[in-house]
Amino acid sequence: MSTSTSTYTVAGMTCGHCVSSVAEEVSEIPGVMDVEVDLGTGRLTVTGANPVDENTVRGAVEEAGYQLVAA
Numbered sequence: 332m333s334t335s336t337s338t339y340t341v342a343g344m345t346c347g348h349c350v351s352s353v354a355e356e357v358s359e360i361p362g363v364m365d366v367e368v369d370l371g372t373g374r375l376t377v378t379g380a381n382p383v384d385e386n387t388v389r390g391a392v393e394e395a396g397y398q399l400v401a402a
Contacts, residue, residue, distance in 0.1 A: 334364065335382040339375045340400040341368070341392055352395040360387055373400070 341353055350368045357377055358366045365378040375392070377383050389399045 334378050334380060336376060336378045337383060337385070337388070339377070339385075339388060339392075340373045341375050341397050342373060342400050343397040344368070344370055344373060346370070349395075349397065353392055353397055356391040356395040357388060360391055375399075 344350060344353065347370065350370050353375060354366045354368045357363060357375065360377075360379075360383060362379045362381055363377055363383055364380060365376075367376040368374070375388075377388055385399075392399050
């Protein structure tokens with residue numbers, strides 16, 4: 332089975348709770364298999380069975396209270 336990995340930058344995270352909130356929301360997207368969030372860089376890495384729609388990821392990040400930074 333092939334996987335697809337996308338990387339984004341999240342603005343506004345300041346603590347471990349922020350990281351947990353983003354990871355929890357993004358992990359609930361159908362098809363997402365793995366989520367990694369780096370507080371220091373703001374990097375969000377999403378791995379799915381298929382490419383995950385960026386607008387869906389953006390919605391999940393905003394639901395957690397943060398913003399995706401335009402690439």
